[in-house]
Amino acid sequence: SCNRKFHPEDTIVDIAGKKIGGKHFQVIAGPCSVENEDQIIETAEAVKAAGATLLRGGAFKPRTSPYAFQGLHADGIELLLKAKKATGMPIVTEIMAIEHLDLFADVDLIQVGARNMQNFELLKALGHSDKPILLKRGLANTMEELLMSAEYIMAGGNNNVILCERGIRTFETKTRNTLDLAAVPLLSQMSHLPIVVDPSHATGIPTLVKPLSLAAIACGANALMIEVHNNPAKALSDGAQSLTPEQFRDVMDAVKKQAAFSGKE
Numbered sequence: 547s548c549n550r551k552f553h554p555e556d557t558i559v560d561i562a563g564k565k566i567g568g569k570h571f572q573v574i575a576g577p578c579s580v581e582n583e584d585q586i587i588e589t590a591e592a593v594k595a596a597g598a599t600l601l602r603g604g605a606f607k608p609r610t611s612p613y614a615f616q617g618l619h620a621d622g623i624e625l626l627l628k629a630k631k632a633t634g635m636p637i638v639t640e641i642m643a644i645e646h647l648d649l650f651a652d653v654d655l656i657q658v659g660a661r662n663m664q665n666f667e668l669l670k671a672l673g674h675s676d677k678p679i680l681l682k683r684g685l686a687n688t689m690e691e692l693l694m695s696a697e698y699i700m701a702g703g704n705n706n707v708i709l710c711e712r713g714i715r716t717f718e719t720k721t722r723n724t725l726d727l728a729a730v731p732l733l734s735q736m737s738h739l740p741i742v743v744d745p746s747h748a749t750g751i752p753t754l755v756k757p758l759s760l761a762a763i764a765c766g767a768n769a770l771m772i773e774v775h776n777n778p779a780k781a782l783s784d785g786a787q788s789l790t791p792e793q794f795r796d797v798m799d800a801v802k803k804q805a806a807f808s809g810k811e
């Protein structure tokens with residue numbers, strides 16, 4: 547169970563040697579979508595140089611419109627593996643259907659996106675895998691529902707679950723979503739699982755990524771997930787919220803100080 551009552555110690559999830567949980571803190575960065583070899587390698591090298599420790603990139607994209615870019619699918623995962631080889635960074639990418647699981651054999655951390663947080667058959671199947679899972683909170687799901695979805699994975703025997711607060715739908719329209727910062731300390735009181743905050747999807751606004759990253763660390767986040775693109779203006783998805791490598795370096799300077807201040811390593 548993810549309940550802290552039955553397991554008082556913090557769970558630490560090891561992702562190819564990068565630990566998330568307890569005092570272990572990581573920054574996951576990369577583009578929304580993998581687009582081509584130059585884009586993912588250039589972005590990977592830039593985020594690594596700035597201090598990110600895991601590389602993200604979508605290959606199967608849950609787009610609102612079926613006419614929008616859907617991702618490169620298996621080719622996208624191949625390109626991520628090339629970037630992993632080039633940089634040594636573990637990779638994170640989203641799964642949308644359990645039939646694709648074989649393609650994820652060399653993926654280090656499998657993301658379940660907000661739109662699939664309650665795809666219970668997918669969660670059950672991932673519970674029988676031994677891969678670390680990044681479980682994002684649904685667009686309009688409560689903390690209790692997020693924890694129950696984590697239970698679905700853990701009930702199958704997979705305890706390597708990381709929760710992600712990525713913003714929720716509210717009446718506010720200035721930001722893409724509303725970052726529920728209170729969920730970070732509250733989830734960590736209720737559960738021993740590590741918590742990642744995604745300020746990119748939570749706000750949709752590049753200039754909000756730094757202040758909310760710092761606030762997330764102050765609230766006890768065990769990792770951040772930030773969208774970065776080597777050329778956001780040309781991105782095939784979420785360009786408007788993606789940081790340039792230069793903006794990401796500036797965020798990382800502040801993040802490193804805040805993490806050290808908060809006793810993270």
Ligand code: PEP
Binds near residue numbers: 578604661712
């Ligand atoms: C993403 O990480 O690119 C993504 C689609 O996120 P979410 O599921 O939180 O919307």
Ligand code: MN
Binds near residue numbers: 783
């Ligand atoms: Mn995105």
